[in-house]
Amino acid sequence: MSMVDITSKAETFREATAKGRIRLRAETVKRIIEGKVEKGDPISAAKIAGILAAKNTSNIIPLCHPIPLTNIRVDVRISDSNTVEVESTVKTRAQTGVEMEALVATAVALLTIWDMTKQYEKDSEGQYPYTIVSDIHVVRKVKKSL
Amino acid sequence: MSMVDITSKAETFREATAKGRIRLRAETVKRIIEGKVEKGDPISAAKIAGILAAKNTSNIIPLCHPIPLTNIRVDVRISDSNTVEVESTVKTRAQTGVEMEALVATAVALLTIWDMTKQYEKDSEGQYPYTIVSDIHVVRKVKKSL
Amino acid sequence: MSMVDITSKAETFREATAKGRIRLRAETVKRIIEGKVEKGDPISAAKIAGILAAKNTSNIIPLCHPIPLTNIRVDVRISDSNTVEVESTVKTRAQTGVEMEALVATAVALLTIWDMTKQYEKDSEGQYPYTIVSDIHVVRKVKKSL
Amino acid sequence: MSMVDITSKAETFREATAKGRIRLRAETVKRIIEGKVEKGDPISAAKIAGILAAKNTSNIIPLCHPIPLTNIRVDVRISDSNTVEVESTVKTRAQTGVEMEALVATAVALLTIWDMTKQYEKDSEGQYPYTIVSDIHVVRKVKKSL
Amino acid sequence: MSMVDITSKAETFREATAKGRIRLRAETVKRIIEGKVEKGDPISAAKIAGILAAKNTSNIIPLCHPIPLTNIRVDVRISDSNTVEVESTVKTRAQTGVEMEALVATAVALLTIWDMTKQYEKDSEGQYPYTIVSDIHVVRKVKKSL
Amino acid sequence: MSMVDITSKAETFREATAKGRIRLRAETVKRIIEGKVEKGDPISAAKIAGILAAKNTSNIIPLCHPIPLTNIRVDVRISDSNTVEVESTVKTRAQTGVEMEALVATAVALLTIWDMTKQYEKDSEGQYPYTIVSDIHVVRKVKKSL
Numbered sequence: 018m019s020m021v022d023i024t025s026k027a028e029t030f031r032e033a034t035a036k037g038r039i040r041l042r043a044e045t046v047k048r049i050i051e052g053k054v055e056k057g058d059p060i061s062a063a064k065i066a067g068i069l070a071a072k073n074t075s076n077i078i079p080l081c082h083p084i085p086l087t088n089i090r091v092d093v094r095i096s097d098s099n100t101v102e103v104e105s106t107v108k109t110r111a112q113t114g115v116e117m118e119a120l121v122a123t124a125v126a127l128l129t130i131w132d133m134t135k136q137y138e139k140d141s142e143g144q145y146p147y148t149i150v151s152d153i154h155v156v157r158k159v160k161k162s163l
Numbered sequence: 164m165s166m167v168d169i170t171s172k173a174e175t176f177r178e179a180t181a182k183g184r185i186r187l188r189a190e191t192v193k194r195i196i197e198g199k200v201e202k203g204d205p206i207s208a209a210k211i212a213g214i215l216a217a218k219n220t221s222n223i224i225p226l227c228h229p230i231p232l233t234n235i236r237v238d239v240r241i242s243d244s245n246t247v248e249v250e251s252t253v254k255t256r257a258q259t260g261v262e263m264e265a266l267v268a269t270a271v272a273l274l275t276i277w278d279m280t281k282q283y284e285k286d287s288e289g290q291y292p293y294t295i296v297s298d299i300h301v302v303r304k305v306k307k308s309l
Numbered sequence: 310m311s312m313v314d315i316t317s318k319a320e321t322f323r324e325a326t327a328k329g330r331i332r333l334r335a336e337t338v339k340r341i342i343e344g345k346v347e348k349g350d351p352i353s354a355a356k357i358a359g360i361l362a363a364k365n366t367s368n369i370i371p372l373c374h375p376i377p378l379t380n381i382r383v384d385v386r387i388s389d390s391n392t393v394e395v396e397s398t399v400k401t402r403a404q405t406g407v408e409m410e411a412l413v414a415t416a417v418a419l420l421t422i423w424d425m426t427k428q429y430e431k432d433s434e435g436q437y438p439y440t441i442v443s444d445i446h447v448v449r450k451v452k453k454s455l
Numbered sequence: 456m457s458m459v460d461i462t463s464k465a466e467t468f469r470e471a472t473a474k475g476r477i478r479l480r481a482e483t484v485k486r487i488i489e490g491k492v493e494k495g496d497p498i499s500a501a502k503i504a505g506i507l508a509a510k511n512t513s514n515i516i517p518l519c520h521p522i523p524l525t526n527i528r529v530d531v532r533i534s535d536s537n538t539v540e541v542e543s544t545v546k547t548r549a550q551t552g553v554e555m556e557a558l559v560a561t562a563v564a565l566l567t568i569w570d571m572t573k574q575y576e577k578d579s580e581g582q583y584p585y586t587i588v589s590d591i592h593v594v595r596k597v598k599k600s601l
Numbered sequence: 602m603s604m605v606d607i608t609s610k611a612e613t614f615r616e617a618t619a620k621g622r623i624r625l626r627a628e629t630v631k632r633i634i635e636g637k638v639e640k641g642d643p644i645s646a647a648k649i650a651g652i653l654a655a656k657n658t659s660n661i662i663p664l665c666h667p668i669p670l671t672n673i674r675v676d677v678r679i680s681d682s683n684t685v686e687v688e689s690t691v692k693t694r695a696q697t698g699v700e701m702e703a704l705v706a707t708a709v710a711l712l713t714i715w716d717m718t719k720q721y722e723k724d725s726e727g728q729y730p731y732t733i734v735s736d737i738h739v740v741r742k743v744k745k746s747l
Numbered sequence: 748m749s750m751v752d753i754t755s756k757a758e759t760f761r762e763a764t765a766k767g768r769i770r771l772r773a774e775t776v777k778r779i780i781e782g783k784v785e786k787g788d789p790i791s792a793a794k795i796a797g798i799l800a801a802k803n804t805s806n807i808i809p810l811c812h813p814i815p816l817t818n819i820r821v822d823v824r825i826s827d828s829n830t831v832e833v834e835s836t837v838k839t840r841a842q843t844g845v846e847m848e849a850l851v852a853t854a855v856a857l858l859t860i861w862d863m864t865k866q867y868e869k870d871s872e873g874q875y876p877y878t879i880v881s882d883i884h885v886v887r888k889v890k891k892s893l
Contacts, residue, residue: 018202018203018208018791018793018798018817018819018821019202019203019206019794019798019820020202020798020818020819020820021202021282021839022817022818022819023817023818024760024817024818024838024840026817030462030861037296042277050198056164056165056166056167056226057165057226057353057356059165059166060352061164061349061353061354061357061456062164062226062353062357064349064456064457065182065225065353065354065357065358065456065517066223066224066225066357068456068457068458068517068518069361069514069517070223072513072514072521073223073514074506075802076272076799076802077215077216077219077223077271077801078212078271078274078278079208079212079275079278079281079795079799080202080203080208080278080279080798081278081799082817082850083550083802083815084818085520085521085522085523085817086520086521087460087461087462087520087550088460088461088462089457089458090457090458091456091457100232105236105253108460108462108464110287110462111815112817114289116291117274117278117281118276119289120274120277120296121271121274123225124270124271124274124296125223125267125270128224128263128266128267128270129224129225131263131266131844132224132225132227132263133226135262135263136167143260143304143306143425143859144301144303144304145262145300145301145304146274148300148301149296149299149300150183150266150270150299150300151296151297151298151299152295152297153295153296153297154291154294154295154296155290155294157290158289158290158291160289164353164356164358164360165356165360165381165382166360166380166381167380167384168380168400169379169380169401170322170379170380170400171400171714172379176608192416196343203791203794204791206789207360207602207787207788207792207795208791208795209633210602210603210787211663211791211792211795211796212602212795213604214603214604214663214664215660215663215799218659218667219660221364222364222365225360225361226380227361228377228378229364229377229378230377231377231667231668231669231695232664232666232667233606233607233666233696234604234605234606234607234608235603235604235704236603236604237602237603244423254608255608256608257377258379291429310495310499310500310645310648310649310652310675311494311495311648311673311674311675312494312652312656312672312673312674313494314671314672314692315671315672316614316671316672316692316693316694316726318520327586341549347517348456348457348458348459348516348519349456349457353456354517354518355458356519357517358515358516362515363517366657368653368656368657369504369507369508369511369515369563369566370504370563370566370567370570370571371500371503371504371567371649371652372494372500372570372571372651372652373570374669374670374671375510375656375669375670377669378572379650387601401527403669404671406581408573408583409566409569411566411575412566412588413566416563416566417515417516417559417562420515420516420555420558420559420562421516421517423509423555423558424516424518424519424555425518427554427555428459431584433553435596435598436593436595436596437554437592437593437596440592440593441590441591441592442475442558442589442591443588443589443590443591444587444589445487445585445587445588445589446494446586446587447582447583448481448589449582449585450581450582450583452581468754495648496645497643497646499642499645499646499649499748500645500649502641502650502748502749503646503650503748503809504647504649506748506749506750506809507653507806507809507811509807510806510813511806511865523812523813523814523815523841524810524812524813525752525753525754525842526750526751526752526754527748527749527750527751528750529748529749546752546754547754602784602786602787602788602791602792603786603787605786605866608799621880626816633786638845640748640749640750640751640810641748641749641810642748642754645748645814646748646809646810646855649805650807650808650809653807654807657807660879661796661799661800661803661807661855662855662858662859662862663792663796663859663862664787664792664863665862671753674872675810688792695787698873700865700875701858701861701862701865702856704861704880707853707860708854708858708880709807709808709851709854712807712850712851712854713808713809713845715847716808716809716810716811717810719847720751727844727888728885728887728888729846729884729885729888730883732855732872732885733882734767734850734881734883734884735880735881735882735883736881737877737879737880738875738878738879738880739874741874742873742874742875744873745762
């Protein structure tokens with residue numbers, strides 16, 4: 018078990034974008050749009066949770082390097098009547114890439130949407146027959162000399 | 164934005180199981196099986212990262228209640244030549260359910276597998292055309308009087 | 310340096326409310342009301358930051374006991390053209406009070422409002438001649454047998 | 456909700472000083488001076504809590520950038536028979552300012568003094584009619600080319 | 602990799618005491634006694650760091666259960682001209698023991714003493730030929746029905 | 748209480764190696780070798796816990812500077828029938844040394860081995876008459892201009 022040694026790598030500009038989605042009941046998505054989610058706005062909560070998680074990546078993913086981040090942007094959009102999409106972009110000037118940060122931000126933002134809306138997703142027995150987080154992937158990595 | 168008030172709910176036995184999977188190149192899955200992943204064993208790393216994340220859920224998901232957990236189990240298995248599955252079960256005696264803990268453990272374990280194997284998943288331009296985390300869902304919640 | 314020993318105290322219902330305020334330029338308060346703060350809504354950000362901080366109190370204040378919280382509520386309101394007020398209420402069933410949790414939530418929510426609006430509060434030399442956080446106090450503590 | 460993008464800003468020397476105060480009963484301030492606070496020395500505890508909090512700012516304030524700090528200094532002084540003052544100075548070489556770090560250190564140091572002395576501040580009903588944290592402000596920011 | 606399942610264990614009173622020591626140069630111990638350590642009092646710093654670490658044990662040691670602690674006490678004493686001893690006692694009412702919490706508090710308190718005095722322990726080449734932390738052990742565990 | 752001010756120090760290459768050991772019953776060491784520890788492999792767990800702890804050093808040791816680390820390596824080896832040794836090496840390009848990071852990684856890895864094997868180390872009364880963590884020291888520090 019060992020981290021990749023990046024000691025002698027040059028500092029370059031790094032950017033990574035990751036995306037994913039959550040399937041919710043149409044009624045839940047309608048509530049989000051109409052601002053009727055009792056616990057509060059899932060979109061704001063998801064963005065903040067995603068940004069905080071990106072900054073915390075090196076504590077969450079064991080072999081990630083702790084690196085200063087210069088920008089984190091988490092976008093949340095309703096893509097159809099049953100789907101909310103999250104897209105996170107992370108930037109830095111560092112010796113290693115930031116795709117794990119973008120993935121962690123995306124996954125945590127999606128799970129935060131779940132948590133904010135869970136009372137509408139549970140069936141009468143407290144189960145979640147419909148809710149699924151899926152398609153978490155890296156859209157694009159960029160690496161440029163400074 | 165406000166937490167659900169669980170002050171007057173009775174303490175009961177709670178259990179939740181969540182599941183998800185990651186698609187990897189066949190070559191990467193083969194390396195996991197053969198113990199040839201350079202950064203170390205992705206399965207051990209994923210289990211530990213998942214367990215630590217479950218315990219940290221109330222710091223990661225903004226409106227989750229901080230609750231003591233009595234058991235966390237993260238199982239990782241190779242389900243076919245391109246897929247690794249994670250199943251996490253969390254137990255507690257508390258005033259609220261633990262599905263978010265099981266989901267966070269599962270998502271973090273899956274992303275840890277990504278991180279451990281990422282050098283084999285990137286193409287020649289440093290992109291990830293193949294890798295996807297998906298199908299994160301709650302398998303089952305249990306609630307029983309003490 | 311030692312924590313108070315609460316081992317033999319009985320578990321009771323505990324509630325604490327703390328309050329505080331931040332003075333901002335009238336132009337900044339107007340922007341908050343009109344939803345024109347570039348970094349995003351300071352009120353949502355403040356509520357979430359306050360709730361997360363309350364849960365994190367025993368890591369922030371050295372001799373605080375780690376206790377499970379059953380409710381945290383952070384209210385933010387614009388009380389006049391130069392002032393935003395934060396009021397936080399924390400509840401639990403525990404062996405010790407939760408006033409420090411309510412105070413930490415309040416202070417962190419107020420500083421988050423500062424951070425969200427700081428570009429409008431700085432003068433041309435980057436100084437803050439106007440912004441002040443003040444009057445952080447405990448409004449009320451409640452303790453009742455279960 | 457999005458962080459300010461500092462990717463292309465130059466690294467410069469940054470320093471920020473923040474100040475605040477807590478009003479305590481004269482008897483409590485006397486105990487601090489005489490070293491008779493049962494839980495331990497509030498001044499040492501406040502300094503350490505403030506320094507740790509400054510380092511933790513990007514986890515506490517949602518949109519703050521994680522930046523390495525090169526110095527943190529938290530001074531605590533008794534300014535009159537009812538008042539303890541905290542002044543925190545934070546330095547770094549970074550792409551963004553450190554006033555939030557200085558403010559967080561100051562607020563947390565003041566609340567730590569509250570926590571250390573709370574048994575002397577409560578009245579017979581467990582309320583705090585006297586204790587107030589106030590006047591938290593930025594004294595000075597400095598920015599110089601390296 | 603899996604936590605011990607304590608779901609069905611009864612809550613009992615738990616206490617654990619751990620001890621350890623650090624060997625320092627006589628000159629360093631003399632400085633501690635005379636209050637001449639430039640970075641500040643190592644004893645206060647060690648106590649606070651130990652208490653905070655005990656509360657953080659379930660994040661530091663992967664398979665530890667998160668449990669509320671009702672008391673933590675870290676004692677630091679100079680046992681001879683070259684030795685500082687740390688003894689930590691942790692109490693709780695829980696379903697599992699707290700020896701790991703006492704051990705973590707002790708180890709972190711000892712390393713904090715190292716950090717506070719390191720400028721006096723280094724030789725002219727920046728090495729530590731003398732400093733050693735040793736003999737970290739559990740003195741006693743207690744378990745009693747409530 | 749104040750951090751050392753490293754603002755004007757030059758960034759150089761830094762490396763530190765720390766070592767320590769834990770004494771275990773011969774039966775426990777045999778179980779580790781044979782892969783028969785019920786909670787899971789103590790060696791993987793220790794490595795991951797040590798790496799995570801190194802990254803978390805500035806939150807654990809009050810006056811440590813937060814610095815980005817470019818490599819962390821934790822080696823665990825069975826040195827005789829009663830002893831497991833841990834050696835941790837940390838590298839960075841920073842303005843200050845990383846010996847505290849290497850020491851924290853080593854101490855936490857050793858305590859993780861204790862935690863993973865504690866059921867075999869306890870006697871019939873739940874005490875630990877045999878287990879000791881000792882000899883935690885810095886093997887070597889290196890500092891080179893970039």
